[in-house]
Amino acid sequence: MIESILRYEFLQNAFASGLIIGVIAPLLGVFIVVRRLSLIADALSHVTLAGIAGSLYISQSIGALALLNPLYLGIAASVTGSLFIERLRRLYKHYEELAIPIIMSAGLGFGAIFISLAEGFSSDLFSYLFGSVSAVSRQDLWIVVIIAVIVILFLCIFFKELFVLSFDEEYAKASGLPAKWIHVLFMVVTALVIAGSMRIVGILLVSSLMTLPVAAAMRISKSFKQAIFFSITFGELAVIIGLVSAFYLDLAPGGTIVVTSIIILLLTILSKKWTKKGVLSQ
Amino acid sequence: MATPLIKLDNISYQYEQTKALTDINLTIEEGDFLAIIGPNGSGKSTLLKIILGLLKPTKGDVLLFGKPVNQFKEKERIGYVSQKSNAFNTGFPATVEEVVRSGLVKKIGLFHRYPKNVQKEVRQALKSVGMENFANHNIGDLSGGQQQRVFIARALISNPKVLILDEPTVGVDSKNVRSFYLMLTHLNREHKITIVLVTHDVDAVSKSISHVACLNRTIHFHGFKNDMDTMSDEQLEAWYGHAVRKVEHRNEVQV
Ligand SMILES: Nc1ncnc2c1ncn2[C@@H]1O[C@H](COP(=O)(O)OP(=O)(O)OP(=O)(O)O)[C@@H](O)[C@H]1O
Ligand SMILES: [Mg+2]
Numbered sequence: 001m002i003e004s005i006l007r008y009e010f011l012q013n014a015f016a017s018g019l020i021i022g023v024i025a026p027l028l029g030v031f032i033v034v035r036r037l038s039l040i041a042d043a044l045s046h047v048t049l050a051g052i053a054g055s056l057y058i059s060q061s062i063g064a065l066a067l068l069n070p071l072y073l074g075i076a077a078s079v080t081g082s083l084f085i086e087r088l089r090r091l092y093k094h095y096e097e098l099a100i101p102i103i104m105s106a107g108l109g110f111g112a113i114f115i116s117l118a119e120g121f122s123s124d125l126f127s128y129l130f131g132s133v134s135a136v137s138r139q140d141l142w143i144v145v146i147i148a149v150i151v152i153l154f155l156c157i158f159f160k161e162l163f164v165l166s167f168d169e170e171y172a173k174a175s176g177l178p179a180k181w182i183h184v185l186f187m188v189v190t191a192l193v194i195a196g197s198m199r200i201v202g203i204l205l206v207s208s209l210m211t212l213p214v215a216a217a218m219r220i221s222k223s224f225k226q227a228i229f230f231s232i233t234f235g236e237l238a239v240i241i242g243l244v245s246a247f248y249l250d251l252a253p254g255g256t257i258v259v260t261s262i263i264i265l266l267l268t269i270l271s272k273k274w275t276k277k278g279v280l281s282q
Numbered sequence: 283m284a285t286p287l288i289k290l291d292n293i294s295y296q297y298e299q300t301k302a303l304t305d306i307n308l309t310i311e312e313g314d315f316l317a318i319i320g321p322n323g324s325g326k327s328t329l330l331k332i333i334l335g336l337l338k339p340t341k342g343d344v345l346l347f348g349k350p351v352n353q354f355k356e357k358e359r360i361g362y363v364s365q366k367s368n369a370f371n372t373g374f375p376a377t378v379e380e381v382v383r384s385g386l387v388k389k390i391g392l393f394h395r396y397p398k399n400v401q402k403e404v405r406q407a408l409k410s411v412g413m414e415n416f417a418n419h420n421i422g423d424l425s426g427g428q429q430q431r432v433f434i435a436r437a438l439i440s441n442p443k444v445l446i447l448d449e450p451t452v453g454v455d456s457k458n459v460r461s462f463y464l465m466l467t468h469l470n471r472e473h474k475i476t477i478v479l480v481t482h483d484v485d486a487v488s489k490s491i492s493h494v495a496c497l498n499r500t501i502h503f504h505g506f507k508n509d510m511d512t513m514s515d516e517q518l519e520a521w522y523g524h525a526v527r528k529v530e531h532r533n534e535v536q537v
Contacts, residue, residue: 034374157392164384167374170364171436174334175388176357218375222420227375 004247011247013136014200017144018239018253021197021209024151026217026235028193029210030228031186033218034166040085040187041207043100044078044194046107049203051077051195052128053114060118070128071143071195078191081107086187131202131254133247140199147196154189158182163224200239202254212261213238216268234264285348286311287444287476288333293342295328302328304500306342310493312443315470315477317487317507320497326480327365329497330448333478334362358389361437363430365448365480372422378432379404379417385436407435410465412458426453434462438469444476445469451483459483463490 005011032041055073059066081103088099115125127135155162161182165172172179197206217230242257249256288310295303302325310316318326331337332344335351344351347359382404383396390396408414411431421429430453437445445466451459467490469475481487488507496503 160384160387160390160396161392163376163380164387167376167381167384170336171362172387173336174357174360174362174364175385176335176355177388218373221375222418223377224375224380 009138010134010136013138013141014133014253015243017136017141017196018200018243019236020144020148021193021200022236022239023232024148024193025197025201025206025209026213026231027155027228028151028190029214029235030217030224030231031162031166032190032210033214037190038207038211039097039100040082041190041194041210043085043104043107044081044191045198045203045206046104046111047081048074048078048107048191048195048198048206049128050107050110050114051075052198052203053111053118053125056124057114057118069137069139069143071140071199074198075143075192075195077107078195079188082187082191083184086184126252127202128198129202129204129254130252131198131200131205131246131257133243133253136199144196144199147192151189151193154185158185162186200243200253201257202252205254205258208258208261209235209238212258212265216261216265219265219268219272234261238264284312286345287314287347288478289345289348290329290333291343291345293329293332293339293344295325295332295337296340297328302499303332303339306497306501308495308501308504310444310476310478312476313470313474314493315466315491316479316493316495317484317491318478318480318495318497319482319484324498326497327448330362330446330478330480333446334360358386358440359443361385361440361442361445363433363437363445363447363450365452374422376421377417378408378413378419378421378424381421381432382407382417382435382439385439389440403439404435407439408432410438411435412461427455427458430454431458431462442475444478446478448480449482450479451481451486459486463487466490 005015029041032038051074052070054077055068055070058073059068059070085099085103088102089096092098124135161172161177164175164177165179165182169179193210194206197209201209213234214227214231216234217227221227221230238257238261241260243253245251245260246253246256286309288308290306290308293303293306293308294301306329308329318329320326328337332339333346333351335344335354335357346354347356379401383400385407386396386400386403404417405414408417411434413428413431413435416424416428416432421432424432430450434447434450437447447466451462454462463486466477466479470477470490479487479491491507493505494503494507495501
């Protein structure tokens with residue numbers, strides 16, 4: 001395996017972006033889960049699909065843009081979607097979750113239109129839907145690196161503030177934190193991570209890399225620090241096992257990564273049960 | 283006279299349906315210990331939220347430390363414990379220590395991490411609410427009353443000049459209620475912390491407080507605690523909506 005990675009550039013790209021995403025997706029995911037925004041991540045990934053499909057259609061029909069990286073429009077769509085969700089959540093104050101189906105169906109609707117407009121990019125599209133080991137370009141890797149830098153910077157500045165905001169929003173506001181701005185920035189950064197992770201895990205499964213490792217970590221964490229540590233550990237584990245098995249078995253990495261995450265989640269649930277039984281029998 | 287710490291000038295507040303407050307004038311001076319009392323729905327929590335800048339009054343001005351509330355930047359000088367302590371996410375993966383130190387978030391500011399010695403400050407704050415043995419417990423595993431005490435510690439850790447407490451002792455057992463009020467009295471008298479307390483336990487706090495405000499959409503009485511005793515039962519009934527016992531602790535009050 002190591003040998004193949006050293007030999008093939010596409011494998012280097014896939015593994016390097018995978019390892020980066022394995023850190024930033026669950027790291028941001030901790031905040032997404034505790035703030036009960038998991039479904040928003042899903043909605044955003046569907047909006048990203050619209051951007052990707054739109055971009056594939058544009059490069060197909062306009063010769064000059066044939067080489068346009070679909071990630072750019074994907075990112076643009078995702079960020080726009082995140083801002084729309086915020087607007088909608090404010091409009092429907094008492095039914096905040098209504099923003100999710102609205103944005104999700106908008107994303108899928110536009111996606112379906114662009115996909116049917118441009119027939120014949122099914123193999124490309126498949127790799128965007130479920131991830132790919134072979135399709136990650138050097139440019140994709142650089143985009144992931146830039147997104148990772150933005151995420152780390154964002155968390156360095158706002159980590160404490162995000163904790164307070166997630167734990168107790170009213171208290172955050174009463175302490176004079178610019179809660180609204182931190183939240184909007186958070187949504188934009190989330191949109192970036194979703195667009196960036198999509199190349200590896202695929203649009204349909206991207207939100208699971210943000211939520212499943214966190215769900216497992218929350219079973220066994222007492223502190224926030226532990227929750228972050230275990231989320232990243234589980235995320236990395238899922239990405240590494242998922243990518244290696246995808247490569248050898250010639251499967252879509254989105255599938256193998258998510259199934260690995262599910263297995264980790266089941267193991268944490270079971271281990272909690274066993275330790276509880278152990279404690280009781282003592 | 284020094285500038286009042288909190289000054290409400292002709293405040294009214296209207297929710298979509300309900301007019302919660304009308305023409306409130308209230309001045310709180312440094313060192314005051316004010317109890318705000320009134321029946322359910324009388325606008326007590328709304329009034330506190332307006333003081334904190336969480337709600338914008340429909341009419342009138344709020345001055346904190348002499349500055350309009352929207353220009354007042356040193357929010358760490360005001361500690362707040364909200365009425366619904368269970369407004370937070372239960373099941374949130376955080377320890378008591380992580381929650382308490384988050385009371386320093388504004389003081390420390392963006393970019394900076396919690397300092398190394400923050401643990402000491404956390405212990406101190408937890409000690410003052412009798413929870414020093416729970417620092418490493420998960421916040422969700424505590425009882426409602428214990429959680430409430432943790433939130434009080436979170437408000438105390440930044441050494442605020444003013445403490446604003448909305449029914450902080452709901453769910454706290456009577457022994458701890460007593461020690462909690464003793465602690466407030468101590469903070470107020472020895473550390474000169476100004477306290478604004480919404481409560482229904484008029485009896486339990488009457489020894490500690492210096493001022494009372496009786497609220498029911500508008501302020502029916504505001505003044506020295508002693509002067510309230512001169513109100514007739516009829517007057518009290520008129521604003522509270524039903525009969526209440528007058529508080530009789532005249533001999534023990536040292537204002
Ligand atoms: N978010 C809200 N939206 C609409 N109306 C509200 C809201 N919060 C409070 N009210 C209304 O405003 C009035 C005052 O409410 P408030 O919570 O300030 O009362 P309170 O004195 O704190 O009562 P309690 O003793 O029950 O805590 C009530 O009639 C209530 O119905
Ligand atoms: Mg109230």
